[in-house]
Amino acid sequence: MDAIILQVLNGLDKGSAYALIALGLTLIFGTLGVVNFAHGAIFMLGAFCAVTLQRILSLSYTVVDETRTDFLGNPLKVDVPYVEGWFGEATGQAIIEWSVPLAILFAIPVMLLIGFIMERGLIKHFYKRPHADQILVTFGLAIVLQELIKYFFGANPIPTPAPDAFTGSFDFGAMIGFAENAIIYPYWRMIYFVFALVIIGAVFAFLQFTTFGMVVRAGMADRETVGMLGINIDRKFTIMFGIAAAVAGLAGVMYTPINSPNYHMGMDFLVLSFVVVVVGGMGSLPGAVLAGFMLGILEAFASMNWIKDILPGIDQIIIYLVAIVILLTRPRGLMGRKGVMEE
């Protein structure tokens, strides 16, 4: 029993990331009709917003410490971050330590802007083109973004730790009456899960309770009619693209303490997120969220040792197996609507 709870918890954080990326994918697909293969790269760019802010906050001036020497025997040059100079050592260090949560504020405008530029600059030219063209151009864009990040940040993972207050883990098992050490869960993963729920809730509330959201939903259902009512649906959809980029970007920012970001992390999530969208049902927002969590948890279960002993390698193919089964039994996915991608 404790092992099952443990893997459900493990699935939640990964599922949160899948759900957030898939949510953005579905928003873009539902509004603009574009299959966006660059969405994983947007997630990665979000993570590098956290890295960039960490770098900006750690910008330093050099002080030569005559008492110590460097590896060549010269006096040691010590880098002192400007924030430490301005606010004192303790406050300065605390600011740098909190760079990941602070990066949320930094990432929102940056990601909205990136989304806006991407849509206006490239993707809008492909609305009328076949899906294959859209996939090619967005996939190409993903590779370009990935290589740019590698050029500036290198190929190795960059450590971006969570603030000290949130590092470490708590004994969830002991809280609910299991033996000690049976169910250990890191604080940050719990925060990630809650954060994902808040973002998902906010996106749904925005679509449900605002006029803007209503227009977007109407546009998703019947773009032509909404256009005929004199509403500039294109502009609304551009903004939605920005929002989708911001959602994926925030998912990336908050993911950095879980795994040190590298240039390839977007690709690692991209394919799985597409499977999530397909399983959830193309164009269905609740479907994307549900499938995201479901597949995250299933993946965690599949990597349990006794399951792998029975079915070796199952942890690597479980998601695709589930996708096949779902598509065979429910071709539109779990919550797919009729008429999406069916002409």
Add this chain to the structure above:
Amino acid sequence: MSKTNLTRRGVLRTGAATGAGLALPTIFTSAASAFTNAPGDSEVTLGFNVPQTGPYADEGADELRAYELAVEHLNGGGDGGMLSTFSSKALDGTGILGREVKYVTGDTQTKSDAARASAKSMIEKDGAIMITGGSSSGVAIAVQGLCQEAGVIFMAGLTHSNDTTGKDKKANGFRHFFNAYMSGAALAPVLAQRYGKDRKAYHLTADYTWGWTQEESIVSATEALGWETVNTVKTPLAATDFSSYIAPVLNSGADVLVLNHYGGNMVNSLTNAVQFGLREKQVNGKNFEIVVPLYSRLMARGAGENVKGILGSTNWHWSLQDEGSQAFVRSFGTKYGFPPSQAAHTCYVQTLLYADAVTRAGSFNPCAVAEALEGYEFDGLGNGPTLYRAADHQCFKDVLVVQGKENPQSEFDLLEVVEVTPAEQVTYEPDHPMFDGGNLGECNPGA
């Protein structure tokens, strides 16, 4: 107006002289071209095959820096680096056998097929006489096989799998870097001394040749000292989140976690393990410990704070105080502004060893070079007295047991050497079960 005076004798004499003159170089070249890519009189080309893109690009970049430095030193540039500390004095900074050293580079992308293609192109199109490089055992083994077929020498860079000089060893291939068996043999006594002999270990292992041989080596070395192995779990090479593999560890009764991971895998699995609070736990009345058998400073940087206090092994570290290491760190550090990695060190040393072997053999013929390297004993290259064993072309030298430093002074100062394990302790028989099954074969000079 000139007047030509043709006589029968004159024509014969000129003809004979011309004939002899034309024949003369052919006599030499026929001997010289008995092997692939025999160099001309003025220059010789080496092929550096490193990952310039892909996940190990940073290591590849450091290897390339080391190769460029080695070429500079061989051609008499810079401060000469380890040429002055090397026990062999055959190299004098005039290139190799009087020929200026040139180089070409290839990108392995850390993929076997891409690595073979770039090595092939350097051999066939650029005329490379020797191929060197590394960062992945899968790639090293593939390129070594290609060099054997093509008839050029392969000087392996960073490759740690037992198989490179075990079941996949080749007569044209040589490895200076240490291997998984040596890591186990060096690390186990330190582990037993630090953590006791009554320990239960849980292994997470990258699912490919290097991971398997490393797991086998560490399991065997630690069990010989009384440890018990609770479980060994293979993780996919492409895995990025290890939480579902790490979560069950605490509940398994194990009190040590061994991470047979390298590169991004190592950074992520270690980060996840620390997140799950493993290092703060008590199991079986003992502190829970994590071990990373193969350390790399470049990778340790990715794991940040998490490496502090964690034991592992390494081939070389820039903080070593011997003359050779210091000379190398000085030239590398002066040229590039930071200390070299262990990958850079082994690549630099391999280039020097090749050049030295050619010079001592007096020939670029791969078979003559191989003969000069086989059973060769040298010193002054940063690892103490070293033997290139003839039976399997593996170097035997001291191994460093290192630990993540608690109070680093700089961003490079991440590891500290806790023990230098003498070469005798990590030496094994060529037919040791972990290395058995392969055949060195015959040296192939190619063309």
